[in-house]
Amino acid sequence: MTTYVWDYLLEYESEKDDLLDAVRKVFSSGQLVLGESLKGFEDAFARYHGVGHAAGVDNGTNALKIGLEALGVGPGDEVITVSNTAAPTVVAIVETGATPVFVDVREEDFLMDTGQVEAAISPRTKVILPVHLYGQCVDMAGLRRLADRHGLKILEDCAQAHGARRHGRLAGTMGDAAAFSFYPTKVLGAYGDGGAVITSDPETDRAVRQLRYYGMDDSYYVVRSPGHNSRLDEVQAEILRRKLGRLDAYIAGRRAVARRYEQELSDLTGPDGLVLPSPAPGNDHVHYVYVVRHPERDAILDALRKRDISLNISYPWPVHTMSGFAHLGYSEGDLPVTEKLAGEIFSLPMYPSLPEALQSRIIAAAREVLKSL
Structure with a gap:
């Protein structure tokens, strides 16, 4: 029998009753999109991180894209990041119309070499996007000082770092906002695609919620463009809400x-x-x-x-x-x-x-x- 780098079946067997109960709960709730399971997961995910807001979206790539757009990134802007990452990090930047600008990584831990970031800043730079790679965090203290000095925002890519800490602070709580993926392989994985953006800034959270829902506020009236159809569905939200406790x-x-x-x-x-x-x-x-x-x-x-x-x-x-x-x-x-x-x-x-x-x-x-x- 071939041994693979990842397998979910043993975990599923041990958690099957709870997972299937989650599906039954959603299917019998009468609401399959933007319902109580999503709200419950968003509230719990925000509490876990000690931030004010979490908004579920349909996948990690769109979490990055919408997070960037909520921070004001658009055509003509530049976003500083790394090339030693999964392609979706860069795909998300390109989809906003912005240009990725790469810095190298450190050989000892594969993380962004923050000492190279300042030289990469230009008048077009809008956001720094550090990738918390393989399960540990970039040096965020130095990056935060640099961003503040240049008037830049930071969006943390936390797709690979659920629960990771740096000097006691959780990944996702050291920038202006953070994007998470819940792809099944992740430390906190759904049974399908999923993502979220967290922030302590209510205006950024409001922008994320508008952008994930066609640019609408609480009606069919579009207040922000371009918007997206990028909602975390109720089944995945309920599964994630339960798995978050584990x-x-x-x-x-x-x-x-x-x-x-x-x-x-x-x-x-x-x-x-x-x-x-x-x-x-x-x-x-x-x-x-x-x-x-x-x-x-x-x-x-x-x-x-x-x-x-x-x-x-x-x-x-x-x-x-x-x-x-x-x-x-x-x-x-x-x-x-x-x-x-x-x-x-x-x-x-x-x-x-x-x-x-x-x-x-x-x-x-x-x-x-x-x-x-």
Whole structure:
């Protein structure tokens, strides 16, 4: 049997009664869109983060796009972000009509190199979009000071960092607004697509709610354009409301798997060997994915595939090198750390219900392959 980097079926078996009850509750409620389940989830998600507002949307990409638009981003503007991210981060910027401007990442933790941001600021810059990657947070204190000095807004991309903290502060609470994805693989995942934007600013929240609903306020009268049809449906909202109460348990499960990987693979690390994840100082890592590095990455993946262990690369192609973004004018060599990492990183299976027997199989196979190099 092939072992994959992620699987939801064991979690579903353990939570099935609650999940199916959530579906029954919504189907018998008489309201399938913008109902009490969505309001209940939004209120609970805002409370979890200690912010004033949370608005559910239909997916994480639209959470980013609508979050950017709510902060005033539009055609002609620039948004500073990274290329070492999932393509939706950049897709969302482009869809607003703005231009993504990339800075490189830090080799030690793959996060935005905030020391490069100031040089990337231009008169057209409107927002800085840090990506809290793989389960830990960017250095937000320095970024906040920089943004304030230049009169810029910050939208946090928290798609991979539900529950992560930096110096005690939750991801999503250190900028002007934050966008979340609830794609099924996420630390807090739905059983389909979903997203949310959180903020403590009531005007930003009002803009998000208008934008997700055609630009309308509380009627069929459009007050903001362009608006979108981007609502989180009641079924996913009710599932997420219930799963939110288990979020800290999910994180604890991920950390337990990460500890075992570290304990049983650390003797194979070295400058020219395996490099395990390195949490930045002050970060509480939630291990959305367990990303490791090795200069012989492709040979390792091929050897593990022959042992029926199929692993993932997050991400094999830096966004700035993709043909779909050639119009941005970047070339290979422009972001050297990002490009180096793309040839070395890969992800070991990581989810809280990963059975210990499968962990043992993965570790044994990885050790065998690494020792053979």
